[in-house]
Amino acid sequence: MTDVSVTELSREEREAQERELREVWRTPSGWRYWTSVNNTEIGLWYGAAAFIFMLFAGVLALLVRVQLAVPENRFLSADVFNQAFTLHGTVMMFLFAVPIFEAVAIFLLPSMLGARELPFPRLSAFGFWSFALGGVFVCGSIFFGAAPNTGWFMYPPLATDKEYSGIGADIWLLGLSFIEVASIAAAVELIVGIMKCRAPGMRINMMPLFAWYLLIVAGMILFAFPPLIAGDILFEMERMFDWPFFDAERGGDPLLWQHLFWIFGHPEVYIIFLPAIAIMAMIVPTFAQRPIVGYSWIVLAAVGTGFLSFGLWVHHMFTTGLPQISLAFFSAASEAVAIPTGVQIFVFIATLLAGRVIFSVPMLFGAGGLAIFVIGGLTGVMVALVPFDWQAHDTYFVVAHLHYVLIGGMLFPVVAGIYYYYPLINARRLSDRLGKIAFWLMFVGFNVAFFPMHLSGLRGMPRRVFTYPADIGWDWFNLISTIGAFIFAAGVAVVVIDVVRPKHRQPKQEMNPWNAGTLEWISEPEESWGVRSIPIIKSRYPIWDQPGLLDDIKAGRYYLPDAQDGARETLVTSVLDARPLQCLRVGGTSILTMVAAFSLGGVFIALTFHWWILTLVCAVLTIAAIIAWLWTGTAEIPRLEERDIGLGKTLPLYSSGPQSVGWWGMFITMAGDSTAYASLMFGYFFYWTIHDDFTAGHAGPGIGWPILAAALFVFAWFAMLLARRVNAADRPGMTRAALISSALLTVAGCIAGLAGPHFYAMDPTAHVYPAIVWVVAIWTVVHAAVAIVMQAYCLARSLAGRMSARHDMDLQNVVLYWHFLVITAITSFGVLGLFPAVR
């Protein structure tokens, strides 16, 4: 089976190993069950929560459809109608479409990659709890009549009008910012997991396509979500403190929000679509019983779509009066993205043509979904043309288009995935009969509901109207749509019944009931250790091509068949060729992640209601919980330096710098953070572009203070480099001195940074120029404050004897953070100080 011969273990030895593993990976019982961080539990909770939110938003959609069924209807008031459609869109996008992919990924990826766990299991748990709490908060608002009511993209000036939008807009902004944190946490987890935790031998040309897609999607999240976070910050500053970022009277511009929202919003469509297609890329080969045709072409499609999707955002803004040549660039890119999207569909068709197709419920949903998606794609090509869009913009034509894309491109493949992967959850299949009934109800109902919307849209029916007169030719279309919506909902209900109906009488099935070839089917639903031993992979479809693989894995004949030190362990391998590099110990069950998520949730919720003291208390609690989590669960110094992982191989247990997953986690997080920062700077230059004099005669922060601040940050950065160097020479006293001086320089830098706008009496409520200067300065100073906490943490680690020349992971990661911080500081204070003078 492997290149290295091993002595076969006796049955007793094997059982002893299994007992050890079972104990280490045990899911706690009782209420402590909820403190589990195991990927199978987190994935399942995540998926279930997202699904429940979806059903809730579906009910809202049915209310909307009932209201529109007949003209002049009084079923819902205009205000409730506004809340219902806003919440429907918001929940479907933020609480279902994006999180469901995180759920599927967290559940499937470890076993698909042949790993025991993803590298940061506690981060996944933190992400889940943040998501669940934020979701309940946002959804619950409608029961108090306080839900957001300005449409899911929250355009100012409607959404900044406090009298109209009430507290709903704050709930949207803060609740969703909180959930975005969860998405970015998932992105970090997935990128590091896919790049560094694959089973030995799984080179990048052998990665499951699902992993390729997820890698791209996680990268897209890093660049798509932060602009929205930046936009949320500006928006909330306007709502809370009257800083006029989107108020045209004081130099602001509502269009900046549209840019920031859609820089997020358009890639988001592909962030939703690609993972669903990734599920199809796993299902199609199984039911064609052959490898995918054109593996490289799928990689082309995933990467190509990932990039091109960032060049489309202005096609949501074709009617805002931008110069036509600008619109044309975005129109061109919108047409270009059809190429990679089409490629993947042709790859699936080719695979099916080349294999022996087995028809099944997952294939039914997959094929039906793709057919719907193609129609949505074609109307997408239509609305990407500027002149057509001028006619169709904000009509039901667009509503039809986006539902064809999202339901065909995402919901149907996800249901296909539920039918396909259900045996991994409880070793039994869902009912074929119910599946077929559900499919036909959903497929027919969907088309009956949404196809007429194209026509009502072309007849001029605008989206988001709560009612309409009888005599203008919209009534029949709307009635048919409503009937279709209920047929569709009946189909969804059948799926729900099939999933939740008790199945204990149904016999358990063998593993891998569909005879799939990929590694996720090695996972045993009854055990929580992920894989019994970590295999050596030699094929894209190892279960098909490596005879005896399942038996060898289950008999513990591969790597890490035991849990010697009572620690949860997985392997870290190299990016390209998956050579084993390190035995990684990951965090186990902990309540800290839950405390951190709930207290962070407290910060956001208290902010919504302007309860400042509670905000502060929750913030302190959050920081304390995160520090406790880091102190007890990360960069632990192992008892022994190395570990025998089996098959005659020994690997280090500790590594730092670019070798370690922690360093990559920091790097990726900061890449996302920098994107948010870049979005703020985009705002600064945006205001410069649209005004003849963007300062409008207001005083700037001067040149002296900002330059001094930048210089102090550069010195502080040098001190950090020095700290790293003397620590490497094993001189703890010097290291501590360097850390302290760097922290002092940072404090001085913060004071100098804020002194400019303060001493020049810049009033952020007077005009957008002082406001944007303050925001950039505060952003930088907040990051510096985090840096000071990190420096203090390193100092404490050093004093506690937990940091040395050999064990320097904390310091390495903090220096990496400082590289990003010094770039931020130089850019911020350089621009704030010098740009007004040189422009």
Added chain:
Amino acid sequence: MRLFPKEVESLWTLFTGPSIWAAHFLGCSIAVAVYCEKAGEAPITFAQMRLFLVLITLLALAGIVLSAWLAWRQWGFGSGDPPHDAPTREDRLLFQGFATLLLSGLSFVAVLFVAVPLVLIEACQP
């Protein structure tokens, strides 16, 4: 001095073509957005800016062709056919070369798409 860089083994080379597309796209859209807002005080005419952007486009296309050539070399000048799924370093390199080549092709076409407005539109047309 060597004319072409040595072969590098990295995941990042895969993204060369799309990154050039992204840089070109951003360059064009930012240049036009700023020019059209500040047309009154701009020291150049629209025609001059258009010419400049056409030059940028040619530069981007040249960059993509270079990346395609490097990918073609990594793919062994087309000596082997996909799927490149053997568990060897050679096949992994061939796969990377082939996938990079495909992406260069897509990026080339996408840059041409974005350049079309430069040919057809002669003013900001607000």
